[in-house]
Amino acid sequence: RKEVEQDPGPFNVPEGATVAFNCTYSNSASQSFFWYRQDCRKEPKLLMSVYSSGNEDGRFTAQLNRASQYISLLIRDSKLSDSATYLCVVNRGGGSQGNLIFGKGTKLSVKP
Amino acid sequence: EAGVVQSPRYKIIEKKQPVAFWCNPISGHNTLYWYRQNLGQGPELLIRYENEEAVDDSQLPKDRFSAERLKGVDSTLKIQPAELGDSAVYLCASSPNSNQPQHFGDGTRLSIL
Numbered sequence: 474r475k476e477v478e479q480d481p482g483p484f485n486v487p488e489g490a491t492v493a494f495n496c497t498y499s500n501s502a503s504q505s506f507f508w509y510r511q512d513c514r515k516e517p518k519l520l521m522s523v524y525s526s527g528n529e530d531g532r533f534t535a536q537l538n539r540a541s542q543y544i545s546l547l548i549r550d551s552k553l554s555d556s557a558t559y560l561c562v563v564n565r566g567g568g569s570q571g572n573l574i575f576g577k578g579t580k581l582s583v584k585p
Numbered sequence: 586e587a588g589v590v591q592s593p594r595y596k597i598i599e600k601k602q603p604v605a606f607w608c609n610p611i612s613g614h615n616t617l618y619w620y621r622q623n624l625g626q627g628p629e630l631l632i633r634y635e636n637e638e639a640v641d642d643s644q645l646p647k648d649r650f651s652a653e654r655l656k657g658v659d660s661t662l663k664i665q666p667a668e669l670g671d672s673a674v675y676l677c678a679s680s681p682n683s684n685q686p687q688h689f690g691d692g693t694r695l696s697i698l
Contacts, residue, residue, distance in 0.1 A: 477627075481625075516676060516692055517628060517676075519687075570685060570686060570687065571640075571641070572683075573630065573687070575627030575629070577626050
């Protein structure tokens with residue numbers, strides 16, 4: 474089993490749609506979880522951390538299920554500008570962010 | 586605040602040639618990372634520095650890759666000799682410490698002919 478697995482997509486959705494990305498991780502010792510966004514030919518940028526109780530930032534909601542080792546990202550009311558690759562990121566163990574494992578990413582394309 | 590600066594942005598070389606990448610982290614960031622990102626993949630950590638000390642280089646192919654961070658600020662990553670499979674984007678990131686989020690540079694896109 475890969476350390477971090479994501480559906481590569483692409484997800485092609487119309488503007489205004491709700492879209493959800495899923496991610497699973499293999500290391501039960503991982504304690505820090507993130508979603509990064511990467512635009513084409515650009516560097517990854519932190520979108521949001523994922524907390525045990527779930528957290529929301531505007532149109533974005535992240536959920537964590539430790540028992541199933543599963544992370545999700547929900548985007549509501551999709552905008553054209555949301556088109557990007559979304560990387561699921563997990564630390565290798567402990568609470569440090571110094572040893573991160575990146576998934577391959579899920580590509581999202583929002584169409585008019 | 587200036588971000589992480591990398592140079593060059595692009596590099597094209599023939600196989601077996603040496604190549605070097607340079608990174609200037611955000612001022613005050615003690616932790617510096619080098620990643621390699623292949624097409625369609627997520628970034629993979631090559632080496633992590635805490636100040637001038639390489640604290641994790643377990644995934645650095647030491648037969649041909651080397652890195653240094655003299656004085657705990659700027660860093661260089663070198664490949665000698667380069668192989669066709671080294672074509673990738675090499676990303677540098679920095680953070681205040683290893684418990685803080687990482688900020689990435691634009692990367693160096695390396696093509697080996």
